[in-house]
Amino acid sequence: YDAVIAPIAGGISNRKQIPNRVSYKKYQLIRVVPTDEDEVLDIEAMSEEPGVQVWMPIRLNKTADLVLPPSVARDVKRFLSQREIEFVVVSSDLERSIAKQNPKSPSLNQKSELKATKGHTMTWNRYHRYQDILDYLMYLSEHYPHLVELLPIGKTSEGRQLKVVKISSGQTKENVVKPAIWIDGGIHAREWIAPAVALYVMRQLVENKSYRKLVSEVDWYILPVVNADGYEYSHTTDRLWRKSRSVATESARTLWDTSYGCEGVDLNRNWDWHWGGVGASRDPCSDTYAGSRAFSEPETRAVSDFLLDHRDRIQVYLTLHSYSQMWLVPWSHTKKLADDYDDMMYLARQATESIQRVHGSQYQLGTSPSLLYATSGGSDDWAKGKAGIKYSYTVELPDKGVYGFLLPAEKIVPTSKEIFTGIKSIVKSIMKIN
Numbered sequence: 001y002d003a004v005i006a007p008i009a010g011g012i013s014n015r016k017q018i019p020n021r022v023s024y025k026k027y028q029l030i031r032v033v034p035t036d037e038d039e040v041l042d043i044e045a046m047s048e049e050p051g052v053q054v055w056m057p058i059r060l061n062k063t064a065d066l067v068l069p070p071s072v073a074r075d076v077k078r079f080l081s082q083r084e085i086e087f088v089v090v091s092s093d094l095e096r097s098i099a100k101q102n103p104k105s106p107s108l109n110q111k112s113e114l115k116a117t118k119g120h121t122m123t124w125n126r127y128h129r130y131q132d133i134l135d136y137l138m139y140l141s142e143h144y145p146h147l148v149e150l151l152p153i154g155k156t157s158e159g160r161q162l163k164v165v166k167i168s169s170g171q172t173k174e175n176v177v178k179p180a181i182w183i184d185g186g187i188h189a190r191e192w193i194a195p196a197v198a199l200y201v202m203r204q205l206v207e208n209k210s211y212r213k214l215v216s217e218v219d220w221y222i223l224p225v226v227n228a229d230g231y232e233y234s235h236t237t238d239r240l241w242r243k244s245r246s247v248a249t250e251s252a253r254t255l256w257d258t259s260y261g262c263e264g265v266d267l268n269r270n271w272d273w274h275w276g277g278v279g280a281s282r283d284p285c286s287d288t289y290a291g292s293r294a295f296s297e298p299e300t301r302a303v304s305d306f307l308l309d310h311r312d313r314i315q316v317y318l319t320l321h322s323y324s325q326m327w328l329v330p331w332s333h334t335k336k337l338a339d340d341y342d343d344m345m346y347l348a349r350q351a352t353e354s355i356q357r358v359h360g361s362q363y364q365l366g367t368s369p370s371l372l373y374a375t376s377g378g379s380d381d382w383a384k385g386k387a388g389i390k391y392s393y394t395v396e397l398p399d400k401g402v403y404g405f406l407l408p409a410e411k412i413v414p415t416s417k418e419i420f421t422g423i424k425s426i427v428k429s430i431m432k433i434n
């Protein structure tokens with residue numbers, strides 16, 4: 001369904017206007033590599049300019065990806081040239097990149113034809129709306145009732161259903177605890193490749209008979225879109241939206257809420273793990289706002305409750321994000337390594353090596369503080385630290401910064417294939433351990 005913006009109870013006259021659609025016309029994506037600490041500081045200062053977005057963080061001798069609004073693009077580029085800091089303009093008009101990313105959805109006629117012949121309208125050659133995704137889940141559960149069960153785990157802030165897909169077959173033998181794996185995608189709204197990959201994995205497990213053993217020996221729990229509200233918002237209104245879409249209660253609302261971008265919480269900062277610490281913001285208008293408290297959001301509450309209920313069986317927690325092509329292991333909140341870091345790395349290394357054999361893609365492997373930045377309140381750390389799930393990973397999907405979040409739809413299948421290969425390698429190792 002289309003998002004209906006619910007009127008606030010009591011009505012607030014100065015409620016800010018939600019734009020029809022945010023335009024990124026003439027917004028530029030630039031890549032810049034600071035080669036000394038001064039340049040890091042210069043670029044950081046620049047990133048504070050209004051409207052500038054940091055897609056990849058500013059670190060010494062690493063590429064930072066920055067989005068510049070047209071209002072500052074010229075000055076910023078002049079400033080960089082004066083400082084003799086090299087930069088590359090990757091896209092000179094993000095609105096055009098956005099338009100090119102996703103083929104148009106079929107007409108209603110074509111859709112009903114698809115539905116009549118295939119039973120659903122899901123494809124892997126474009127990014128789909130949430131309703132198409134839900135319809136596909138329904139289709140799977142109706143056509144493969146012996147394999148697929150839908151488990152409603154709660155609702156988003158705007159009332160969308162969150163349904164975990166359980167894929168499993170065969171009887172569990174007595175005294176045998178069948179291992180399980182959890183996979184989620186779409187914690188961050190704009191990372192469209194993540195739900196698409198989760199749905200691909202789901203489809204292979206259900207519709208491809210060659211994976212029957214994987215399904216009979218392991219239970220799979222897949223939630224393709226955690227942040228369904230944000231995901232829809234990124235389709236309808238702001239392609240680069242990251243957070244959820246919750247609105248602070250009236251009493252908690254302050255002046256700053258009246259400017260654009262202050263709704264929602266970063267659902268990967270909202271988990272009860274060193275909540276509100278490093279790499280998380282207390283400013284509701286920030287893209288990394290941690291929320292008013294740990295698990296303030298219905299989405300993170302629903303997923304964490306489910307994980308706790310199944311913690312005795314879930315041995316792998318996998319969360320799909322983009323972009324940067326990395327296979328991240330806990331911890332993210334500290335540079336200290338987990339006691340069983342080597343165990344986690346061992347399986348992850350097997351996964352990234354098997355990924356590389358598919359079409360040569362290289363995924364960097366390590367902790368977030370060593371490869372990216374430290375963060376707190378993340379789902380992977382919580383899954384390991386609080387739910388006790390030993391093998392907990394965040395996969396940062398492609399690419400490494402040409403398209404960034406705007407990965408063209410034709411990359412869905414190749415990306416999904418390699419990630420499914422990586423996941424299979426992990427699951428096969430888990431089956432051996434058991």
Ligand code: ARG
Binds near residue numbers: 332368381
């Ligand atoms: N890119 C993701 C984010 O900013 C993950 C960063 C690493 N943190 C983590 N908990 N894995 O939320």
Ligand code: ZN
Binds near residue numbers: 268322
């Ligand atoms: Zn993310």
